[in-house]
Amino acid sequence: MSRKSRFSLLFIVLLLVTMPMVIQAQTPDETTLVIAQSVDVGALEPALINSRAESNIFNHLYGTLFEISESGTLDPYLATSYTISEDGTEWTFTLNEGLTCHDGEALTADYVVYSFQRAADPANAFTGNTAGFVFPSVGYVDARVDGDLEATIITDRAQSEPLRLGLLSEVYIHCQDYYSSITLEEAAENPVGSGPYRFVEWVRDDYVLIEKVPDYTLRTAGFDQIYWRVIPEASTRVAELIAGNVDIIANVPPDQVAAVDNSGSATVQAVSGTRRMYVGFQFGEAFADAPGYEAIQNTDVRVALQHAIDVPTICATLLGTDCERASSMVNPPNNNPELSPYTYDAAEAERLLDEAGYPRGENGVRFEITLMGPRGRYLNDANVVQAIGQYLTDVGVQTTVEILDWSSDYLPRVREKNVGPLFFLGSGGSTWSALYDMADLSAPTAGTNYTNWMNEEWFSLWDSTAGLDPAAEREVVNEMLEVFYNDPPWLLLYFQPDFYGVSNRIEWQARRDEQIVVYGATLK
Amino acid sequence: MGTYIARRLLQSILVMLGVTLLSFLTLHLAGDPTYLYVSERASEQEIIDTRQKLGFDRPLPVQYFDFLGRLLQGDLGTSLRARKPALELVMERLPATLELTLFAMFLSTILAIPIGIYSATKRGTPLDGGIMLFAMLGQSIPGFWLGIMLILSVGLGLRWLPISGHIPVIQPALEGDISTAISNVPNALLHLIMPGITVGVFSLSRNARLVRSSMLEVLSQDYIVTARSKGLAERRITFNHAFRNALIPVVTILGLEFGFLLSGVVVAETVFSWPGVGRLVFNAINQRDIPLVQASVVLFSLLFVMLNLIVDLLYAQLDPRIRLN
Numbered sequence: 117m118s119r120k121s122r123f124s125l126l127f128i129v130l131l132l133v134t135m136p137m138v139i140q141a142q143t144p145d146e147t148t149l150v151i152a153q154s155v156d157v158g159a160l161e162p163a164l165i166n167s168r169a170e171s172n173i174f175n176h177l178y179g180t181l182f183e184i185s186e187s188g189t190l191d192p193y194l195a196t197s198y199t200i201s202e203d204g205t206e207w208t209f210t211l212n213e214g215l216t217c218h219d220g221e222a223l224t225a226d227y228v229v230y231s232f233q234r235a236a237d238p239a240n241a242f243t244g245n246t247a248g249f250v251f252p253s254v255g256y257v258d259a260r261v262d263g264d265l266e267a268t269i270i271t272d273r274a275q276s277e278p279l280r281l282g283l284l285s286e287v288y289i290h291c292q293d294y295y296s297s298i299t300l301e302e303a304a305e306n307p308v309g310s311g312p313y314r315f316v317e318w319v320r321d322d323y324v325l326i327e328k329v330p331d332y333t334l335r336t337a338g339f340d341q342i343y344w345r346v347i348p349e350a351s352t353r354v355a356e357l358i359a360g361n362v363d364i365i366a367n368v369p370p371d372q373v374a375a376v377d378n379s380g381s382a383t384v385q386a387v388s389g390t391r392r393m394y395v396g397f398q399f400g401e402a403f404a405d406a407p408g409y410e411a412i413q414n415t416d417v418r419v420a421l422q423h424a425i426d427v428p429t430i431c432a433t434l435l436g437t438d439c440e441r442a443s444s445m446v447n448p449p450n451n452n453p454e455l456s457p458y459t460y461d462a463a464e465a466e467r468l469l470d471e472a473g474y475p476r477g478e479n480g481v482r483f484e485i486t487l488m489g490p491r492g493r494y495l496n497d498a499n500v501v502q503a504i505g506q507y508l509t510d511v512g513v514q515t516t517v518e519i520l521d522w523s524s525d526y527l528p529r530v531r532e533k534n535v536g537p538l539f540f541l542g543s544g545g546s547t548w549s550a551l552y553d554m555a556d557l558s559a560p561t562a563g564t565n566y567t568n569w570m571n572e573e574w575f576s577l578w579d580s581t582a583g584l585d586p587a588a589e590r591e592v593v594n595e596m597l598e599v600f601y602n603d604p605p606w607l608l609l610y611f612q613p614d615f616y617g618v619s620n621r622i623e624w625q626a627r628r629d630e631q632i633v634v635y636g637a638t639l640k
Numbered sequence: 641m642g643t644y645i646a647r648r649l650l651q652s653i654l655v656m657l658g659v660t661l662l663s664f665l666t667l668h669l670a671g672d673p674t675y676l677y678v679s680e681r682a683s684e685q686e687i688i689d690t691r692q693k694l695g696f697d698r699p700l701p702v703q704y705f706d707f708l709g710r711l712l713q714g715d716l717g718t719s720l721r722a723r724k725p726a727l728e729l730v731m732e733r734l735p736a737t738l739e740l741t742l743f744a745m746f747l748s749t750i751l752a753i754p755i756g757i758y759s760a761t762k763r764g765t766p767l768d769g770g771i772m773l774f775a776m777l778g779q780s781i782p783g784f785w786l787g788i789m790l791i792l793s794v795g796l797g798l799r800w801l802p803i804s805g806h807i808p809v810i811q812p813a814l815e816g817d818i819s820t821a822i823s824n825v826p827n828a829l830l831h832l833i834m835p836g837i838t839v840g841v842f843s844l845s846r847n848a849r850l851v852r853s854s855m856l857e858v859l860s861q862d863y864i865v866t867a868r869s870k871g872l873a874e875r876r877i878t879f880n881h882a883f884r885n886a887l888i889p890v891v892t893i894l895g896l897e898f899g900f901l902l903s904g905v906v907v908a909e910t911v912f913s914w915p916g917v918g919r920l921v922f923n924a925i926n927q928r929d930i931p932l933v934q935a936s937v938v939l940f941s942l943l944f945v946m947l948n949l950i951v952d953l954l955y956a957q958l959d960p961r962i963r964l965n
Contacts, residue, residue, distance in 0.1 A: 158721035528671035
């Protein structure tokens, strides 16, 4: 054998020996949990969070005053309790004693106040969930220190107790000494938190590594380290899960569920999510000349169309799972138990349409209408929209389906309330407050009242909910949901199912609210 | 030569201005970016406030000239998402993309040249037919599909190669950590193989066909016949007489090749979870992170223009008949 050939042979042998070692090295050890999400965090700045993928990581790094549990209860976390002023505008939280930040600073009421004021400071121009959504939703005015462990949040209005508590539970508590001593740019890369895990390393678009804080008493951390890997492509996430390199993956495509379940190394957990999927009926006058607009102003037509869509079949065939049809805009168990979901009954839909004054014409068409929908935002969205269009056409409502790109076309149109006369949309919901789910329609002019629905009874009931005790609030909520059911601005569909791939080596239960919380995850 | 270079550089500035203007307008034509920076439940007032915070409430010409003004001072702006200088973000990710692109370029040129030459010298044989068949396939298979198939077969099925991820080599080397860079090389190469093939297979196939046809054309020239009649060895005719002349169209392609491969890495970076510039720009476009997109566009158009200039200068070296002025 020549010298050249011997060298080539040696190289090949070395390659074959090292290759399995590399593959082996990718499998996580017993102290490490690996989670793969499709997107990375934009910045490690708690006041800039805008997506669920980001808050999943931050929920482990930062504590909040209260915490939303898997079942939807609001549990004490950094705070032990709270009191509400007589007029309902000031909420005073009492903190646990002996709390510390990851850098060892004592975490007191000053820090809670600092966290709120920092997020609200216009000079910081934060556009994240806290400043952009929570504060306007609770009517945040300011915060003040009332004692070492007592911090008061001042708002401009009284509000439903669970609604406000849930919203305030989304504000991450920072550590003042650290954050006030660094620039915003530095803060966006080096978080110092107050949760059960602390930050170790972030390789952009690759992974975020966090490690367990020793002696953290408020929550139990099962694994010493958690890798939050970024794997944008769903098929790659599935392959990594099956290969045993990843323990939890989000958004398993329905068509790959069987591959995971049959792999022997992982299974898929399908949960009914909290996102409400619906077809909106547009009431805005900008659509007055559009075909079908006049017909859907008729309540009887809107009720009739509820019977035209076979939601269980859509779920089974296009979403790959069974799902329950929604009976209202509120997630169970906070919905009105007296209301049953509309059933699929094409004959009933046709009868009701006849009665409403829209019989089939000679060509079999009752009226024509356009249904708009997005592509690439919700689970199998474009196909679901096509199916809905066909169901409507089957009962004589000749439907033209228009599928638009989500971010460049559909989203701006939705925000400008320029979609319709029918449009497909999903709206994030909650497990902890009926009013949170109903806040889409908090006022006729609310930014999220995309249908421009103007039911006076609904909105006057909404105005009466502020400051009610829980029992009275429940009564009003039930009444409002009945109004919604009988004069529907939405064609109610389903709660979007979420699919999580979970390695067989761990014990973990997926939640309904799209949050990945893994304090309690353990090895089997 | 000096005049030529100066003229080309001037043209490059105009090209870059055109590219930045086009990308700026395209991003704004694709809807109001503000909506991607607010909660799905944001009120109209919150949207207006956010638009103001992000500076999108200013007229488009003002926004664009503001960008140009800062560009002249070397400031490419700050990423709206990451709150970090956009140029820094691009430079941070550039090494990973360069690793992938250079590896793909290695495949598409270093392999393509001998394959093309070999195929040309064996014209009409079954081997030539087989090579050309694979070249056709390589140009027909979509990169996305090829990447997934490699993952499923080689990564998951055979477990020969890592399914996804990146091991850095250039980055630690740039930071002065040479020992880490060297120790990372074997693992990095294993991580590079599948994404490298995904990015490079189209170019490899095209270049192999190009080299083959270019060689065939040169090999039929009179001076090659003369060389043969002089009794020169076939190897010497191929490499000393034919190859250099056959290289000119290949060099032309190489100048564009780097840009082509850079644009192709987006797919491979997404499929193989490779943290490079392609994904950075793709995400920035989706999130309408305009400063970040602009910074990437400026940097890449500069890189592309410079490479083409270098290629043009190389012509003169390869063929003295070419006068650049």
